[in-house]
Amino acid sequence: MKTTKPVLVLATATALALTAAGCGSKGASQSSGSDSGPLTIGASLSLTGELAREGQLTKEGYQLCQSKVNAKGGVKVGDTKRKLSIKYQDDTSEPDTAAQLVDQFNDKGIKLMLASYGSTNTEAQAAVVERNGQVMVDSAGADDKIFQKGYQRTFAVLSPATEYSASIVDAMADADPAPKTVAFLSADDGFSKTVTKGGIAEAKKKGMKVVGEEYFPAGSTDVSSSLNKVKGKNPDAIIGSVHLEEGVAIVKQAHELHVVPSGGFGETVAPPTPDFAKTLGDQAENVLGSSQWTPTTQGHDTYFGTAKDYAADVKATFGHAPDYHDAEASAACLALTLAVEKAGSAKPDKVRDALSSLDTPSFFGHIKFNSKGQNVYKPMSVIQVQNGEAVTVWPQSAAETKMVWPGTGA
Amino acid sequence: MTAFAQATLYGLLQGGLLALIAVGFSLVWGVMNVINLAHGAFVILGAYVAWKLNAALGLDPFLGMLAAAAVLFVLGYVVQRYLVNLVVNAPIFITLLLTFGLSLLLVQGMNILFTANYRGIHTSYASESLAVGGVRVPLGRLLAFGVAVAVTLLLVAFVKRTRTGMSIMATGMDRGAARLMGIRAHHVYALTFGIAAALAGMAGSMIGTVGSFNPAAAGGYTLLSFVIAVLGGLGNMYGALVGGLVIGLVESWGGQYLPGTWVSALAFAVLVLVLIVRPSGLVGRAFYASRVEV
Numbered sequence: 001m002k003t004t005k006p007v008l009v010l011a012t013a014t015a016l017a018l019t020a021a022g023c024g025s026k027g028a029s030q031s032s033g034s035d036s037g038p039l040t041i042g043a044s045l046s047l048t049g050e051l052a053r054e055g056q057l058t059k060e061g062y063q064l065c066q067s068k069v070n071a072k073g074g075v076k077v078g079d080t081k082r083k084l085s086i087k088y089q090d091d092t093s094e095p096d097t098a099a100q101l102v103d104q105f106n107d108k109g110i111k112l113m114l115a116s117y118g119s120t121n122t123e124a125q126a127a128v129v130e131r132n133g134q135v136m137v138d139s140a141g142a143d144d145k146i147f148q149k150g151y152q153r154t155f156a157v158l159s160p161a162t163e164y165s166a167s168i169v170d171a172m173a174d175a176d177p178a179p180k181t182v183a184f185l186s187a188d189d190g191f192s193k194t195v196t197k198g199g200i201a202e203a204k205k206k207g208m209k210v211v212g213e214e215y216f217p218a219g220s221t222d223v224s225s226s227l228n229k230v231k232g233k234n235p236d237a238i239i240g241s242v243h244l245e246e247g248v249a250i251v252k253q254a255h256e257l258h259v260v261p262s263g264g265f266g267e268t269v270a271p272p273t274p275d276f277a278k279t280l281g282d283q284a285e286n287v288l289g290s291s292q293w294t295p296t297t298q299g300h301d302t303y304f305g306t307a308k309d310y311a312a313d314v315k316a317t318f319g320h321a322p323d324y325h326d327a328e329a330s331a332a333c334l335a336l337t338l339a340v341e342k343a344g345s346a347k348p349d350k351v352r353d354a355l356s357s358l359d360t361p362s363f364f365g366h367i368k369f370n371s372k373g374q375n376v377y378k379p380m381s382v383i384q385v386q387n388g389e390a391v392t393v394w395p396q397s398a399a400e401t402k403m404v405w406p407g408t409g410a
Numbered sequence: 411m412t413a414f415a416q417a418t419l420y421g422l423l424q425g426g427l428l429a430l431i432a433v434g435f436s437l438v439w440g441v442m443n444v445i446n447l448a449h450g451a452f453v454i455l456g457a458y459v460a461w462k463l464n465a466a467l468g469l470d471p472f473l474g475m476l477a478a479a480a481v482l483f484v485l486g487y488v489v490q491r492y493l494v495n496l497v498v499n500a501p502i503f504i505t506l507l508l509t510f511g512l513s514l515l516l517v518q519g520m521n522i523l524f525t526a527n528y529r530g531i532h533t534s535y536a537s538e539s540l541a542v543g544g545v546r547v548p549l550g551r552l553l554a555f556g557v558a559v560a561v562t563l564l565l566v567a568f569v570k571r572t573r574t575g576m577s578i579m580a581t582g583m584d585r586g587a588a589r590l591m592g593i594r595a596h597h598v599y600a601l602t603f604g605i606a607a608a609l610a611g612m613a614g615s616m617i618g619t620v621g622s623f624n625p626a627a628a629g630g631y632t633l634l635s636f637v638i639a640v641l642g643g644l645g646n647m648y649g650a651l652v653g654g655l656v657i658g659l660v661e662s663w664g665g666q667y668l669p670g671t672w673v674s675a676l677a678f679a680v681l682v683l684v685l686i687v688r689p690s691g692l693v694g695r696a697f698y699a700s701r702v703e704v
Binding site for chain 2: 048049050052053056093188214215216217219221222223224225226228229231232244245248249252253255256257258275278279280281283
């Protein structure tokens with residue numbers, strides 16, 4: 001056994017990662033703070049690496065926003081209309097790289113930013129944005145932690161992380177019979193943990209007994225131990241704070257291990273993704289999930305129209321059913337556009353002030369920020385997989401159909 | 411007690427699958443002293459082959475597994491014969507760089523070809539389970555476990571009883587002497603790499619059947635193979651099987667009785683412990699550390 005080998009593997013990987021991360025350079029100035037020419041916005045995106053799927057959807061959302069805004073002549077800044085020009089860079093799903101790219105954009109004079117995908121990337125970026133005096137609209141970083149640091153320059157259009165499983169708890173509490181006991185399974189990344197804490201607090205508020213709280217490493221495709229642990233406690237409902245792969249694992253392995261809650265399963269962001277039903281087939285039926293946006297979300301705006309119009313646009317442009325990842329990205333871009341128009345300037349400080357007082361309906365629901373920069377004014381929707389499709393079942397005002405309960409048929 | 415039995419059974423079944431993932435990696439390392447960082451990418455590529463055949467033709471993944479093995483064998487053979495063989499005598503750093511680059515190429519290629527969406531091969535039976543007492547025996551995992559053990563036994567028989575197998579071992583032990591005996595080392599190397607890739611492809615099909623995958627998962631499987639190969643030890647075909655089963659059991663028991671987030675740390679703690687007590691791995695041969703490369 002040559003003990004140097006693991007060291008070499010690490011050294012190689014590190015060297016390559018460093019080379020990849022450091023190969024950007026200062027280019028010509030493309031100031032987004034200037035008063036003429038196209039309005040340049042910087043966006044670091046996870047186009048490769050583990051978040052490549054969501055990164056691609058986020059890019060679609062930004063692209064659709066750019067084409068919609070430019071189709072109307074561009075962003076109205078004062079008396080002139082300026083075309084929107086979003087510059088993309090790949091951060092390889094690495095928070096460090098995402099943060100470096102923010103710096104690179106700043107070096108080029110680009111002050112207005114759209115965030116990368118996910119809480120970890122966004123959190124890393126927010127610190128740099130604050131330091132550089134840039135302004136960023138966050139499309140997919142929902143972790144409340146990002147907004148507890150007193151940052152003044154990051155605004156999230158999406159509902160906070162605590163709402164993800166709390167909304168599922170609320171939907172279950174409205175069901176008949178409402179579950180009396182509930183177990184929480186969760187990935188151990190910051191976002192998922194915040195989601196779980198929010199769900200537990202809401203469950204207790206609704207008088208449910210929390211009989212299990214199990215964490216597993218994020219990205220696990222084997223969650224059998226956690227399922228085994230809650231099996232003996234016979235919860236009426238199992239709520240997972242998960243990403244797609246862990247969500248698929250919970251349903252598959254619960255089936256294998258015959259873990260059948262009398263009420264049903266809820267799994268935050270996994271079920272709204274079309275891949276969830278595709279991968280699981282029949283087993284996906286009746287699993288609840290929470291979504292930032294659905295095609296029945298209420299509200300409309302001048303650029304995108306209603307949620308239904310938006311869904312049709314995504315289908316026509318990208319050839320797939322609308323995903324909420326598209327919508328939240330478009331909404332972030334929309335918020336930035338509206339703020340620039342409101343400020344009548346692309347100067348970062350003025351845009352920041354305009355964002356903090358923005359209060360507008362949109363295809364994405366109400367966009368308005370609290371003092372921390374979170375959009376707490378928009379409810380989340382709860383969806384259920386019925387006949388292989390994710391349909392909105394809660395809140396009542398946006399429901400497409402009735403929730404099937406108990407979801408497990410028990 | 412039921413929970414313990416369930417955890418043990420699940421750990422063993424999972425361990426068998428892990429063993430199948432790592433056995434090819436261990437073979438290549440043991441015979442050629444090449445740490446193939448593209449191994450995980452081979453696993454995922456195998457999963458895609460089985461998935462594509464299932465989606466397009468409705469082929470059962472346990473048959474698709476054979477097609478995946480064939481495709482990966484050819485790919486592995488070609489890669490070794492015309493690429494890795496060029497640098498196989500160079501310092502290990504060069505082969506590491508080469509296979510790392512190959513891995514990037516394959517992963518990004520799959521990203522473009524299949525998108526980064528998560529996939530799973532859906533069958534009517536793989537998620538069903540048999541009840542034995544209070545313990546559930548998942549059918550898909552049981553089959554995958556059976557395949558893993560059968561493949562390992564076949565590999566042992568192949569290496570011990572056939573002329574080709576023995577020439578692989580002989581080349582692994584002393585390349586110079588093997589050449590003097592008339593063994594074509596370049597062909598044997600390519601054959602070894604092809605077999606390893608084929609086994610990775612089979613493992614990938616199993617992963618796709620009992621779980622889900624996407625291109626980004628490749629790195630995780632390479633790391634896992636590394637841990638299992640080191641734990642089991644090189645130079646013994648049973649090394650990966652023993653290593654896989656140990657990791658499977660440790661993760662399952664650890665997950666059952668400790669906070670679930672500790673499992674990865676626990677698996678590495680076991681690795682460190684084993685290396686302190688048995689530096690050549692659980693069933694590895696110390697000989698491989700001191701062999702002469704000619």
